[in-house]
Amino acid sequence: MEQAFLFQMPITEFKDILNSAIEETVNRTLAAVKPPEPEYLTIDQLRDYLPQKPAKQTVYQWVHFKQIPYHKRGKTVLFKKSEIDQWISETRRTTLEEAQRRAANV
Numbered sequence: 001m002e003q004a005f006l007f008q009m010p011i012t013e014f015k016d017i018l019n020s021a022i023e024e025t026v027n028r029t030l031a032a033v034k035p036p037e038p039e040y041l042t043i044d045q046l047r048d049y050l051p052q053k054p055a056k057q058t059v060y061q062w063v064h065f066k067q068i069p070y071h072k073r074g075k076t077v078l079f080k081k082s083e084i085d086q087w088i089s090e091t092r093r094t095t096l097e098e099a100q101r102r103a104a105n106v
Contacts, residue, residue, distance in 0.1 A: 037081065038081070039080060039081060039082075040071070040078040040079065040080055040081070041078065041079045041080075041081055041084070042076075042077075042078065042079075043056060043059050043060075043077060043079075044056075045079075046059060046079045046084065047059060049081070049084065050084075050088075063077055068084075068087060069083040069084065069086075069087055
């Protein structure tokens with residue numbers, strides 16, 4: 001069972017204790033909250049996001065030859081993160097073992 005203590009305290013000291021407790025709680029809460037990831041990536045963000053970290057010119061070539069999904073807003077090229085994730089999974093190559101299993105099932 002918790003015990004409560006009642007005692008006299010100057011109001012300024014009480015305010016300081018209360019403000020300190022509130023500030024600590026707010027800081028803990030803000031530290032736990034992650035900022036949302038951007039839905040669209042710029043070319044530089046895309047380069048950082050992709051595992052192979054391609055050169056900027058390589059990404060521009062992919063766009064030019066329409067090898068990667070992209071969106072254009074004026075002169076700005078943007079990449080939707082969900083489309084890039086899908087593009088990465090679609091470009092996956094099958095392993096030799098998977099190809100042999102598939103051939104055996106035919």
